[in-house]
Amino acid sequence: MSASSNRTPNAASRKPPLVKSSAIFFGLTNLAAVTIVPYWGIVHGYSAAAWIAAAVLLTLGGMSITTGYHRLWSHRTFKAAWPVRLVLALFxxxxxxxxxxxxxxxxxxxxxxxxxxxxxxxxxxxxxxxxHIGWMLRHWPTSEVDFSQVRDLEKDPIVMWQHRYYWPLVWTTNLGIPLLLGWITGDWIGMLLLAGVLRLVASHHFTFFINSLAHTWGRRPYSEDNTAVDNGAIALLTWGEGYHNYHHAFQADYRNGIRWWQYDPSKWLINVLAWCGLVRDRKRVPNFRIRRARLMLEFTRLQRRIEQGAPATWRERLDQELGQFRDTIGQWQVVQRRRVEAGADALKDRWARTEMRTRIKELEYRLKMQQKRLRALTQSLEPQAA
Ligand SMILES: [Zn+2]
Ligand SMILES: [Zn+2]
Known part of the structure; x- marks a missing residue:
């Protein structure tokens, strides 16, 4: 992942011109966040109301990006009622x-x-x-917007309304809300500095971390096809988007953290909205496919290590495991075919439905146990690799 591995020397030496407005804006807001904001806090202090407003607006803005901009509109992983879409578009x-x-x-x-x-x-x-940020500071050819990618979104009147009135909306919310709160609480400057400036700068960097840190620092359990990584620490800062390796492998899933203990508040919000009847058609990738991806990668890694030199018994064990893995996948494909052939009517039959589900669960369990065996095989290779 070296900085210039894929760039020609020519491209590296000729940087496109600066986007002056963005450079000045990011420069000033970031500078204010590390100078005026702490200065005012030390000299005059901030009201509790200003801190609370900053935290609430940070959460609303951040989660509107992850839940709305990202999972709802960019990936269409669920459907939302118009009041939800309106709030997500505003914040x-x-x-x-x-x-x-x-x-x-x-x-x-x-x-x-x-x-x-x-x-x-x-x-x-x-x-x-x-x-992280450089891509917005210059007129890079890659920053050109290709609207042919989002023709489907033109059917959503809220998307087009927000696009049309974007700048008035930005000014009204970013200045209007802190000023209104300042008027209510009497802490004008505190609201402008914390709920205005600091909240905006923090919100920017938290989202930018998804493009920078979540492509750099972490593990790749599902795919090695790209640089996206899973990292629980990044999830804490990005409203659950730190499971970026999973997301790039399965972008149609409304979840990023798929396990119950993984920190994914954007997923929780989508679930709560679904229970309230405001969200429907949440798309999930079947567990079997997720396990299959993990196992395929583990097989590749084991094979790589065995190629570096391992006793014949390990190779035999790996071949045996690979045979079973292919067999499980073959059986799963048969069940899927049967499900398609049976059609919607057969699935109304409770027994047939339960039988198919049992079969899928059994196959999932087979993959789960196989994953355990592969872990054991990997661990027993440890001393030899050292
Ligand atoms: Zn995405
Ligand atoms: Zn990414």
Whole structure:
């Protein structure tokens, strides 16, 4: 993942011109966040109301980006009623990360061409800085917006309304809400500095971490096809988006953290909204497919290690496991075929439905146990690899 591995010397030496407005804006807000904000706090202190407002607005903005901009509009992983979409569009706009229409167009390109320095808008292969913020500071050809990616979103009147009135919305929310709260509480400056400036700067960097840190620091349990990684610490800062390796492997899933203990408040919010009847059609990748991806990667890693030199008995064990793995997948494909052939009517038959579900559960369990055996095999290779 070196900074210049994929770039030609020519491209590296000729940087595109600065986007002056963005450079000045990011420069000033970040500077204020590390100078005026702490200065005012030390000299005058901040009211509890200002801290609470900053935390609430940070949460609303951040989760509107992850739940709305990302999982709802960019990936269409669930459907939401219009009041939910309106709130997500308003507070997502307040996070100042462009309109939904532009954001989703770039994000879909990021998934399609991830790590490609010529096409990914914020490729980590260009540099960590570029992926984090640099891509917005210059007129990079990769930052051009291709609206042909988001024709489906044109059917959503809230998306198009937000795109049309994006700037008035940005100003009204970012200045209007802190000023209104300042008027109510009497702490004008505290509200402007904490709920205005600090909240916006923190919200920016938390989202930017998904493009920078979540493509750098962590594990890759599901796929080695790209740089996206899983990291629980990053999830804490990004409203659950730190399970980025899973997300790039299964972008159609409304969840990023799939285990109950994984920190994914965006998923929890979607679930709560679904229980309230405001969200429907949540898409989940079947457990079997998730396990299959993990196991395939573990087999590849084991094979790699065995190729580096291992006794014949290990190779035999691995071949045996691979045979069983293929057999399990074959059986699962048969069940899937049967399900399609049976059609919707047969699935109304309770016995047939339960029988099919039992079969799938059995096959999932087989993969689970196989994963345990592979772990044991990996661990027993440990001393020999050392
Ligand atoms: Zn995504
Ligand atoms: Zn990514």
């Amino acid at each position: 997502g706009g307040m996070a100042l990360q462009n309109s939904i229409y532009v954001w989703a167009a770039r994000h879909r390109i990021h998934h399609r061409h991830v790590d490609d320095v010529e096409r990914d808008p914020h490729s980590i292969k260009t540099s960590f800085w570029h992926a």
